Amino acid sequence: MDGGNTQKERPGSYRGLELLPVHLYVLAHLKKAGVDYAKMMVKMSELPLSLIEDAIRDLMEAGLVERDSGSAIKRSKARFKKAFEVHKHHTYYRLSREGELFVRRIDEKWLKEYFNALFSDGWRVVKELSRSGKFDGLPKEFQREEIREELLVYRFITPLGRTTRFFNLLVEFLEIRAR
Template sequence: MNGENTRGKRPGSYRGLELLPVHLYVLAHLKKAGVDYAKMMAKMSELPLSLIEDAIRDLTEAGLVERDSGSAIKRSKARFKKAFEVHKHHTYYRLSREGELFVRRIDGRWLKEYFNSLFPEGWRIVRELSRSGKFENLSKDIKREEIHGELRVYRFITPSGRTTQFFNLLIAFLDAKGI
């Protein structure tokens, strides 16, 4: 590189990695949880474990996520844990310093640009969908079959049009960021 900013021109890009909603979810989850493991992220979001593992691998390669070392973990570090201290039986991950800085830069403007880059009127659709919970309740001018298909591909809605657990958690995690 010739000294240019390492962040891509598109908001959904970071050092050549096109950030998908699942990447954003993992970043937001780790920001809120402190440290966690892939199986728990998959269980909470109701996404396939392989999808979460692929997202973690992508984010690790990009330098945004790193493995957490040690054999035990305290609740003060893993905020979603109920026990005071837990011995690790999984590979735990956390945001790297670079990941922490990246997540801090995410604000309402960034999210608007990000969702608009995913699909036409993405920001408006995501906001309406988060309020209504059903595709059928969106404004009539955006009820198009291709939008329904894209929302399903990103796992925002079920085949019946209801929002998924993944979408609801993503919105809840990002709520403080401007949605």
């Protein structure tokens, strides 16, 4: 596909669900992991459990994520697992077929539209932030208080201005390249 949104909604919207960066993270995490559970996403991203659980619930309601059935899981299916096979002690999730198709459409053009719709000069800010690793490392034109506040709200930076583990994983999983 061309990376466009087939629902003809604004970038970052899917069937009425406004996709937040945490939603993108869960989708990208599940694409990389194959299947995983909420507490592992929390452990990796350092986001609150309630935020991840809410995002999973939103994505399930939109039809992008589904529960994974069965009592055991092999490493070939759960790529972040270290053991060959583990018994499930959590509720595991995976991308639905619809979710897989949606994630495949996420390309650089889609990401640019998404981040620019999220906040002013969003795409350039995200790319520069991924390069510099801190708010103070952004070009002066982006070191405005309203951008800093947006980055804090989306949990891209800490109150001290350093990028968060969540942001770094989001950039890595979405394969956003700094210049």
